[in-house]
Amino acid sequence: MDLLSTARGARSRATSRVAAGLLRTGSWVRARLRAAATPRVPLDLSGRDAAPVAVFFTGGPHVRYQLLQWLPVLDELRTHHEVVIVAREPEDVAGLRTDIPVLVAPTLGDLHAVYEQLGVKVVLYPNNALGNFQSLVYRDALHVHVNHGESDKVSMVSNQAKAYDRVVVAGQAAVDRHARALLEFDVARLVVCGRPQLDLPRDPLLAAARPGVSTVLYAPTWTGEDASNNYTSVDVYGPTIVREALAGGFRVVYKPHPRVTTTQDPAVEAGHRAVLAAIEESRRDDPGRDSRVLLDGDVLGTFDGVDVLVADVSSVGLDFLYLRPDAPILLTDRRDDAAALRLAAPVSQVAHVVDATTVADVGTLLEQALEHDPHARERAAVRAYYFGSERGESLVRFREFVERCMDDRDVAVAGRDG
Known part of the structure; x- marks a missing residue:
């Protein structure tokens, strides 16, 4: 392939990515316009149980897989502490199949009302979506980035990690990855928990191959x-x-x-x-x-x-x-x-x-x-x-970590408010 063809191919792929980005942006704008045109219905939190743990999810339906992989872990966590999923846009969680309570908080005031009235102490984030920063404004909770996988992709490490009080990582490889890539980053923010999703049973998708076939x-x-x-x-x-x-x-x-x-x-x-x-x-x-x-x-x-x-x-x-x-x-x-x-x-x-x-x-x-x-x-x-852990250990480590965060938050709030 000559250089001209290579350049044309690269330009075509770049143009496609830009077009995809514009389509997603257009979808977001249309959603915001629809929301603005919809009559305001006050968020009703009456009768809701207190939930010390919230999962904030935003980014659009096309990244919902980032949340889905956490649902079984959250179900297990919920046997010990109430959990609530919070979104800003209805389409982000539309049709989400889970027993975990799901709330849509269209405005920043609604979002903070959810956190305050439900007594949220820890907010978990499964991605680095731009909308996370609206949730990070809330000052009475610890904010914890949990991501949605462990890999060696460049995207696994960014300065966005500095925005969170804690960052959950799988093991020493992730700690070293952050230490190499980021300037003036305190690795003490990183908490090794393994991969709790991997400790849960999964329904098999494949039958055995016929004998003699790999x-x-x-x-x-x-x-x-x-x-x-x-x-x-x-x-x-x-x-x-x-x-x-x-x-x-x-x-x-x-x-x-x-x-x-x-x-x-x-x-x-x-x-x-x-x-x-x-x-x-x-x-x-x-x-x-x-x-x-x-x-x-x-x-x-x-x-x-x-x-x-x-x-x-x-x-x-x-x-x-x-x-x-x-x-x-x-x-x-x-x-x-x-x-x-x-x-x-x-x-x-x-x-x-x-x-x-x-x-x-x-x-x-x-x-x-x-x-x-x-x-x-x-x-x-x-x-x-x-x-850095054996099968079965990550779920326990993650739950114990969340519980430490809840305790740390209580100590920090008490110290701040005297």
Whole structure:
């Protein structure tokens, strides 16, 4: 490909991202205009139980997956302390299936009324949406960022962490990541809790493969908001990965990030469609192999039914490392920079790397990973570096952390108010 074609492709992808951003902005503006035109109905909090823990969620329906993964953890927390979910926009939580009380606070006054009248002591934030700063104005609670995954993406670390009283991270890898990237950041704000979501049972999404057939899970991420956060392999390697795996006799399960399916990037859309076509062809030619596409459901529910994972730099690879340390991982590198990948993503040191030099041999890499698994022994140490806890510990650590925050808040308020 010549430089002119490369530049045109980059410009096209950038234009698509800008267009997607404008569409989301337009949706937000329309929502605000509708809200402004809707007659004001006073927020009725009468009869509501006190809730010392609130989860503030904003950002739009397209990022609701960030909240959904926390619901089972919040259900467990709620067996000890009442929890409430608070949003500013009705569409952010419309149709949310949960027994946790959900409140919509359209105005800043409503939001503060919820916190004050329900006695909220700790506010949890599953993302870094701009609207979080409206909630951070409230002074009588501790504000805790819990994020929505653990990964080596650039987006996992930003100066927005400085806005919160505490930041929950999975393990030492995240602590080191923040220490390397941020200027004058107090790492004492970071609290290691593991990944409580991973300690909860999940309904399996996959039946066993037929005898003699190994299952490959290809679970790529999306493009991110900008080039530095783009780790997807769908456009550069996806179709080749899937075709080579199918040619090698593997059952392939394709479970892309939800935002791959709604991408505005032409190259990613084309790659996604090519993957779908390859799997559909396999299902016609060899239906008993049961290769399949999973666009819904929790990716964690697939892990017990697969033998090897092919993933990008994302939370999926690390979640798999935690839950299936016995199974090999292939990690993609769209930038073809092995040295940078090893520094930015330590998990790559215990994974086979798929890049421009190896993608054509993915079938061979998969066979080698399953037959010899040269990284098996080292995966345990890397897993401990990322998570620092065993299965079952994270849920307890997270609940105890929230309870400490509640106590710390009470002490701080008493000290402030004399």
